[in-house]
Amino acid sequence: MSDASGKQQNTAAFYGQAVASFAVAMGATAIGIFKLNADAWVRAFLGIAVLYLVTSAFTLAKVIRDRQDAAQRGYHPFEKL
Numbered sequence: 001m002s003d004a005s006g007k008q009q010n011t012a013a014f015y016g017q018a019v020a021s022f023a024v025a026m027g028a029t030a031i032g033i034f035k036l037n038a039d040a041w042v043r044a045f046l047g048i049a050v051l052y053l054v055t056s057a058f059t060l061a062k063v064i065r066d067r068q069d070a071a072q073r074g075y076h077p078f079e080k081l
Contacts, residue, residue, distance in 0.1 A: 026054070 033046045 026050075 029050055030047070033043050033050070036043055036046070
């Protein structure tokens with residue numbers, strides 16, 4: 001049985017652009033922190049803060065996506081048992 005839910009998939013170009021944009025943003029931030037005229041502990045703090053922000057943004061995006069998916073298909077936690 002195929003799952004033809006009509007959900008639109010992203011194109012390869014859109015995916016590539018999103019990955020490239022993320023890489024450029026992370027690279028520019030890393031270079032900016034590395035070149036910053038500050039003590040090493042300040043640069044380390046900023047680096048950890050950026051990593052924390054990125055991981056929390058990914059988690060938030062996943063939670064929002066999961067909620068939207070659950071609302072669309074009437075999710076029941078035991079339906080596959």
